[in-house]
Amino acid sequence: MKRVLVTGGAGFIGSHLCDRLIKDGHDVICLDNYFTGSKRNIEHLLPHPYFELVRHDVIQPYFAEVDQIYNLACPASPVHYQYNPIKTTKTSVMGAINMLGLAKRIKARILQASTSEVYGDPEIHPQTEEYWGNVNPIGIRSCYDEGKRCAETLFMDYHKQNQVDIKIMRIFNTYGPNMHPNDGRVVSNFIMQALKNQDITIYGDGSQSRSFQYVDDLVEGAIRMMNSPKDFIGPVNIGNPNEFTILELAQEVIRLTQSKSKIINLALPQDDPTQRQPNISLAKKELNNWEPKVQLNEGLIKTISYFDNLLSK
Secondary structure (H helix, E strand, C coil): CCEEEEECCCCHHHHHHHHHHHHCCCEEEEEECCCCCCHHHHHHHCCCCCEEEEECCCCCCCCCCCCEEEECCCCCCHHHHCCCHHHHHHHHHHHHHHHHHHHHHHCCEEEEEEEHHHHECCCCCCECCCCCCECCCCCCCHHHHHHHHHHHHHHHHHHHHHCCCEEEEEECCEECCCCCCCCCCHHHHHHHHHHCCCCEEEECCCCCEEECEEHHHHHHHHHHHHCCCCCCCCCEEECCCCEEEHHHHHHHHHHHHCCCCCEEEECCCCCCCCCCCECCHHHHHHCCCCCCCCCHHHHHHHHHHHHHHHHHC
16 A cells, blocks of 8 residues: 555546545545535545545645655646636646655655646657657746646756656546536537537637547556656656547537537637647557557547536536
C-alpha cells in the first residue's frame, strides 16, 4: 500500500484516478477546490477507510506525508481556463511550485499532468515528445498552454537542481464519464447537444482533427508512468493515435444517440489547432507496451449513457 496525494482529485480525470488507486489498495488523499471538480464524482469513495477528501487550493502550500503525488489540479477546458486566466496560470505555476516543494521535503515521487496543448498549433504531425511546439504566448489560450509549459520547466529544474523524483506526461484529448456537462469540450458539447436534439455546433468546416482517448486508458498510462523506472522521467505522450475529424465525431454522436440534431458551422476560435495526434512510440517502449484499448465507438456509448443519466435526474 502506498500513500498517494491526487491534486484535482474530484475532477474528471482525478476522480477516475482516485477510483483506480483505491481499487488497487492504496491510501488516497484527494485534494480539490471544486472550481471544476465536484463532490459528486467521488462521493461513493467517502465511506472508504483509505480515502480522504480535503478542500484545498494548490495555489496555497499543503503538507502531508505521502509516497506519491499526482499533480492534476488545473481547469483543462477552454470555457473554464479562460474564465479566470490569471488564476489558471497561478494554478499551473504556483501549484507546481507548492507540490514540488512538498515532494522535495518528504522525498515523494511526483507526476505532472501536462498536456498536448504544450505543442500549440503543431507544425509537425503526429507530435513526438522532441517537438518544442508552436504556441502563441499572448493569445486567449496562453494562460493554459504557457502555464503547463512553465510547469514542465519547473519540474525539470527541481529534478536537476534538487534531485526531486519527477515524471511528466502529456495528456491528449480525453473523454468519459464525470466530464463536466458545460465544459465546452467537443465530446461533451456534442453529446449534450445531441441528447437535447439541439443543433450541433462545429467551429470551422469540421476538417480539423483530434485523437480521442477514453479516460480508463489515460489512468492506466498515468499509473504505469508513475511506477516506471526512476531514470525515465519523460515527458511522454499519453493519448490515442487514432485520428478523427471533428465532423466525423459529430456524425458518430448523432448516430449513437439517434438524435434529430442538425450540424451547423461557426467561426473558428483564436489559436484553435488544426491537427492534434500523438506519436506514442515512447509510451509503448517505456511503459510496458502501453497503448489505448478502448475504441471511440465503445467509449462514446459509455459517455453518452453517463450524460443521459445526468439529464434524466
